[in-house]
Amino acid sequence: MATSAPRHPAAPRTTDDGTGGDSSDAEARSAAFQAAFDAAVAADERIEPRDWMPDAYRATLVRQIAQHAHSEIIGMQPEANWITRAPSLRRKAILMAKVQDEAGHGLYLYSAAETLGVGRDELLDKLHSGRQKYSSIFNYPTLTWADVGAIGWLVDGAAITNQVPLCRCSYGPYARAMVRVCKEESFHQRQGYELLLALSRGTEAQHAMAQDAVDRWWWPSLMMFGPPDTESAHSAQSMAWKIKRHSNDELRQRFVDICVPQAESLGLTLPDPELRWNEERGHHDFGAIDWTEFQEVLKGRGPCNEQRITQRRRAHDEGAWVREAAAAHAAKHSSPAATREGRAA
Amino acid sequence: MSETPAQNRDTGADSTDWPLWEVFVRSRRGLSHTHAGSLHAPDAELALRNARDVYTRRGEGVSLWVVPSAAITASSPDEKDPFFEPAADKPYRHPTFYEIPEGVKHL
Numbered sequence: 030m031a032t033s034a035p036r037h038p039a040a041p042r043t044t045d046d047g048t049g050g051d052s053s054d055a056e057a058r059s060a061a062f063q064a065a066f067d068a069a070v071a072a073d074e075r076i077e078p079r080d081w082m083p084d085a086y087r088a089t090l091v092r093q094i095a096q097h098a099h100s101e102i103i104g105m106q107p108e109a110n111w112i113t114r115a116p117s118l119r120r121k122a123i124l125m126a127k128v129q130d131e132a133g134h135g136l137y138l139y140s141a142a143e144t145l146g147v148g149r150d151e152l153l154d155k156l157h158s159g160r161q162k163y164s165s166i167f168n169y170p171t172l173t174w175a176d177v178g179a180i181g182w183l184v185d186g187a188a189i190t191n192q193v194p195l196c197r198c199s200y201g202p203y204a205r206a207m208v209r210v211c212k213e214e215s216f217h218q219r220q221g222y223e224l225l226l227a228l229s230r231g232t233e234a235q236h237a238m239a240q241d242a243v244d245r246w247w248w249p250s251l252m253m254f255g256p257p258d259t260e261s262a263h264s265a266q267s268m269a270w271k272i273k274r275h276s277n278d279e280l281r282q283r284f285v286d287i288c289v290p291q292a293e294s295l296g297l298t299l300p301d302p303e304l305r306w307n308e309e310r311g312h313h314d315f316g317a318i319d320w321t322e323f324q325e326v327l328k329g330r331g332p333c334n335e336q337r338i339t340q341r342r343r344a345h346d347e348g349a350w351v352r353e354a355a356a357a358h359a360a361k362h363s364s365p366a367a368t369r370e371g372r373a374a
Numbered sequence: 375m376s377e378t379p380a381q382n383r384d385t386g387a388d389s390t391d392w393p394l395w396e397v398f399v400r401s402r403r404g405l406s407h408t409h410a411g412s413l414h415a416p417d418a419e420l421a422l423r424n425a426r427d428v429y430t431r432r433g434e435g436v437s438l439w440v441v442p443s444a445a446i447t448a449s450s451p452d453e454k455d456p457f458f459e460p461a462a463d464k465p466y467r468h469p470t471f472y473e474i475p476e477g478v479k480h481l
Contacts (some may be wrong), residue, residue: 077451079451129427133427136428137428143394144413206411209411355420356391356392357415359417363417
């Protein structure tokens with residue numbers, strides 16, 4: 030874009046809203062927009078891309094959707110690590126389909142972020158330069174084949190717990206992307222569970238491998254819900270905007286309650302000696318989470334932070350020739366005759 | 375995911391300069407194409423292939439349309455009220471506007 034034309038024709042500009050009115054007019058206009066936005070959120074209506082929205086709402090969504098999109102594509106790495114070593118053709122085909130889904134989820138989410146006026150390349154640049162984050166869970170290594178199962182069951186399970194309420198998020202494009210993602214995630218979780226079940230019921234060594242994977246992935250999965258409510262920087266505002274529907278701790282508790290019986294059916298244990306049913310609360314009590322570890326990984330000092338970003342940059346750079354070739358091919362074949370061919374039918 | 379007409383977006387913001395396409399999927403014969411989302415592609419042919427991979431991995435479609443987002447003209451949310459108002463004050467366009475005596479059938 031050569032000009033810096035406003036991306037949102039409906040949105041008033043803080044400096045110059047293009048109406049030529051004086052500042053009190055602009056203020057009244059702005060207040061009216063804010064009132065309409067608040068009313069829509071209060072009525073559980075969806076905010077759509079061309080609606081006026083507060084700058085902070087837009088910025089929060091860009092940050093959250095971008096981080097979500099980045100997580101999907103970085104999340105391809107730990108699992109892709111095992112594609113060539115999958116124990117059977119069946120497992121290999123499943124794993125490839127899953128990793129391909131993650132790429133697709135990334136694309137849905139990047140598209141949703143783009144409706145807010147950010148460019149795809151801008152988002153990728155920010156990922157590559159570390160200015161935008163991805164979920165810290167993907168900075169843990171996948172040491173054995175059982176990790177593929179633990180990721181499907183626990184990591185995708187935690188993701189689903191987070192994402193189901195996001196299907197009702199106040200921002201329309203994000204909510205619609207989540208509906209699509211949730212439909213597909215269910216396969217991810219079930220294949221992981223089935224994989225772990227096969228190992229758990231296998232030889233002693235296979236069972237031990239499954240248990241070891243669950244032991245390593247359990248706590249990082251609980252950290253996926255983010256810091257405790259008392260320390261969550263963005264929670265209160267996001268809840269008020271109905272971007273978030275439940276607090277971090279509420280969703281974490283829901284996840285723990287879901288997992289306990291599932292672990293029993295697997296014949297595996299969860300690595301928390303304090304985990305027990307609390308009749309009074311109607312929930313499971315669980316041990317304290319090591320938030321120092323979470324902060325360390327978040328700050329880039331996790332086991333694989335460096336490796337993930339290096340691999341991501343390399344994949345992007347090494348794919349440059351494909352993008353260039355496709356653009357060259359398109360330019361060569363974009364004769365007027367070609368574009369006149371009727372395609373709608 | 376957009377449902378966002380191009381005039382709203384910096385569609386040329388990418389250094390790759392791949393235009394944005396809106397994807398419409400016919401889920402089965404007898405139904406119309408429905409907007410599914412959007413994607414970037416250098417040309418229509420690749421847009422179709424990408425749309426197949428992104429939006430129909432599980433047999434969600436029997437036909438795809440891809441439309442350059444720039445070709446879509448949309449009504450403005452600003453004009454929402456005056457633009458759609460003519461429909462609001464014409465309840466007589468709905469069958470429930472009319473009172474029919476009880477017992478009259480097939481009406």
